Amino acid sequence: MRLSTSAAHRWAAIPLVTGLVITLGAATSTGAIAQRADSTPALDSVRASLAKYQNPLQAVRDGYFSTVGCITFPEGEHMGDGFMHYRPGAMGVHFLNPGLITAKPDPAKPNVLLYEPDGDKLRLVGAEWFVPLATGVKERPMLFGQAFDGPMEGHEPIMPAGTTHYDLHVWLFKNNPYGMFVATNPDVKCGKYAYTHAEHSTKLVKTAETP
Numbered sequence: 001m002r003l004s005t006s007a008a009h010r011w012a013a014i015p016l017v018t019g020l021v022i023t024l025g026a027a028t029s030t031g032a033i034a035q036r037a038d039s040t041p042a043l044d045s046v047r048a049s050l051a052k053y054q055n056p057l058q059a060v061r062d063g064y065f066s067t068v069g070c071i072t073f074p075e076g077e078h079m080g081d082g083f084m085h086y087r088p089g090a091m092g093v094h095f096l097n098p099g100l101i102t103a104k105p106d107p108a109k110p111n112v113l114l115y116e117p118d119g120d121k122l123r124l125v126g127a128e129w130f131v132p133l134a135t136g137v138k139e140r141p142m143l144f145g146q147a148f149d150g151p152m153e154g155h156e157p158i159m160p161a162g163t164t165h166y167d168l169h170v171w172l173f174k175n176n177p178y179g180m181f182v183a184t185n186p187d188v189k190c191g192k193y194a195y196t197h198a199e200h201s202t203k204l205v206k207t208a209e210t211p
Contacts, residue, residue: 047172064112067159069197070195071155071197087186090188092125095115105129107143110128128169129168141168148168149166157197174188
């Protein structure tokens with residue numbers, strides 16, 4: 001299933017609208033970014049370049065706009081073969097930059113930033129590389145030696161099911177006990193955030209690569 005160009009453009013505009021109407025709490029750094037056991041020079045470089053986005057207002061200034069909902073899988077979700085398997089945890093609030101969506105992801109420019117609600121602030125916890133099939137991507141992307149998850153349907157209700165895509169979550173700013181590249185993080189909490197959404201497992205889709 002492919003997303004039409006017009007539909008892709010309509011969905012890409014949603015974060016622009018929602019991002020402009022919400023009030024963002026700027027999260028200040030609590031100290032220098034700690035050296036991590038799972039760091040590599042490539043990950044360290046990305047982490048350093050994204051550090052400025054610990055203030056979400058800077059992210060908005062640079063074209064990232066909030067999709068508002070804090071995505072969580074409180075019990076985990078595994079609906080069997082043909083569906084994504086998510087371990088218990090959360091992904092947080094996604095900030096999408098539509099201008100960075102391409103068929104070939106740039107390791108230095110994630111098109112999604114991940115924030116964790118913390119009282120009246122948002123704290124940067126990670127990044128995501130998001131590649132819709134509508135970009136014409138021909139094979140499963142890889143970054144940092146990791147194959148992307150998917151391809152899968154979009155995450156309803158924030159993203160239409162027709163937004164079929166690959167994605168890769170990378171927890172650059174908050175340790176994930178499951179691993180740096182696992183989609184959910186049990187240490188990320190949505191707490192009392194008003195727009196928390198308990199997500200369900202997304203359906204995997206077939207491509208020429210995944211018959």
